Amino acid sequence: MAIALPVLMATVTKDGYSTQLLVILAYAVIQFIDNNIPVPRIVSSKVQINALVSIVVVLLGNALWGVAGMFLSIPFIAVLKIIFDRIDDLKPRAKY
Incomplete structure (x- = not known):
């Protein structure tokens, strides 16, 4: 749920899917490091x-x-x- 707003903002402000994928990847890496x-x-x-x-x-x-x-x-x-x-x-x- 927390990732929905940043992905939505990346979708609205940038063209293509690379920014959305980078946002999702950054969230995944940060969550993994934080939780472990x-x-x-x-x-x-x-x-x-x-x-x-x-x-x-x-x-x-x-x-x-x-x-x-x-x-x-x-x-x-x-x-x-x-x-x-x-x-x-x-x-x-x-x-x-």
Whole structure:
């Protein structure tokens, strides 16, 4: 949805399809970099979960429940981490 307005503006202001393709390519590259590098690191630093674990959990959330699972996977793991931190037998599992 966010890409619709820039593509529409490129369609109105430029002739041909090359500008629209460049806009779509730029959005794809920016989204890929943003979603795979800074976001997991920032989220993992605030929730104190390993960045690799947060990426894997988001991918598993997507596989299980789709887009909603992606959004809910980090809070779910954060709740599990809090529970694991408070139960003595489960504290070794909270290190991840």
